[in-house]
Amino acid sequence: MxxxxxxxxxxxxxxxxxxxxxxxxxxxxTGEDPATSTPTTAPTSAPTSEPASVPTSAPTTTTPSAPAGPLTQAQYQTALIRLDQRLAGDINALATVKTESSLSAAMENLTQTLNAESLALGSIKPPARAVAANRVLQLRLKTAATALSAGDTSDVGCGGLAYVSQSLQRQLTTTMSTAVAQLRTLGLIFGRTLPDLGPEPTxxxxxxxxxxxxxxxxxxxxxxxxxxxxxxxxxxxxxxxxxxxxxxxxxxxxxxxxxxxxxxxxxxxxxxxxxxxxxxxxxxxxxxxxxxxxxxxxxxxxxxxxxxxxxxxxxxxxxxxxxx
Incomplete structure (x- = not known):
């Protein structure tokens, strides 16, 4: 039957x-360079028959909107190291998520950090030889932030938290690889805190x-x-x-x-x-x-x-x- x-x-x-x-x-x-501010010289009144007081105005102080530069190679390298360090915490959080809500929070925090660091790079003056590479780094950080913010967590139930987290980490490293390589040709190091998970398993x-x-x-x-x-x-x-x-x-x-x-x-x-x-x-x-x-x-x-x-x-x- x-x-x-x-x-x-x-x-x-x-x-x-x-x-x-x-x-x-x-x-x-039956699914931006500050203009150098100069102390305002106090005007002195013309001599008269009577003594005149000479008022003096206090110097005007301004806060530079960008550090003096350009930076030396060593100073720029230090800036890159500090950038790496600032990224490390959020990258580590992404790698150690335990729940879907912690994954979403880690993605949001890292996205905000990447955007902030991209913006900050635009205010520094790298050595002349590194201007182009600095621009690439700035753009790559922005691109990585955009990709991460658009990341889909719907596959958590499919491949699991570890799979989705590792995929996002590999995506970040791949996005930043062009900037890392260009800086390396100038003898500059960046990217030591980027995840190194190797190729995705076949x-x-x-x-x-x-x-x-x-x-x-x-x-x-x-x-x-x-x-x-x-x-x-x-x-x-x-x-x-x-x-x-x-x-x-x-x-x-x-x-x-x-x-x-x-x-x-x-x-x-x-x-x-x-x-x-x-x-x-x-x-x-x-x-x-x-x-x-x-x-x-x-x-x-x-x-x-x-x-x-x-x-x-x-x-x-x-x-x-x-x-x-």
Missing amino acids: RRALSITTGVAVLALLAGCGGSDDKQTL DTRPANGDVIIRSGAGGNGALRVKNGSATDVAVSIVSPGKPPSKPHIMLYVQAKKTATVYRIGGAYHLYVKSGKDWNPKRRQFSSDCSFKRFDQGFTKNQGWEVQLKPSVLGNASSSSVDPY
Whole structure:
């Protein structure tokens, strides 16, 4: 006997495969320089027949809007070191976030610091040979701030806090690399506090039909998955009472392909996560994730076929669940 289950629009399609002989029985179920100020000379009154007092006015004091310059090479290097030090705290905060709210706060603080330092660089006078490099550094800081402020934290539930934090750190280092290299050609050092995480790990796409996890006793159940969607999926077969992070079986099905898994033990619930850039260590997609659970439970020792493609003729409903 084979059972079929189709999915409603926005969900997927299912079908039962357990071969028990006889005819097929289909069941339908219903995301700026200061000017040098000069003391004002007190005017003296012209001599008269009577003594005249000579008023003197106090010197006018002004506060320079920019330091005297240009700076020497050593002075400019000191300024760069201090800039590095001012960035260090916010960069470290970004690297050590523990919650999504602390990630957002770290991003905002670092954005403000980058903008402030970019503005401050415009008020100093670097050595003549470093004027162009200083301008590049100023612009790169501004660019990094803009990119960070536009950073998306929606993938926290997908790749995790560490993944998003490391991606932002790598982005910062990459953005600043042009300025770092140009300063280095002048014998100047900057960027020692920028993150050095190395290249991003290469994501490894499993083969279609790979069983990523299998635990517990087997049985006579079978599940065929037809992935008609444009993204890969990881289908988790989860025993009753177990969280989706602890599946009995996890099956990987590439986009537009079909795969079948056998020896499913007992009744189960079906969870499907989809996305891009699979990370084999975390057993998670790193971006564009979606997490669903079929509302219907699956009985033991039966064969089901699931079609993961939205359809107005679908007959299986699903619900969004927390990332797992």
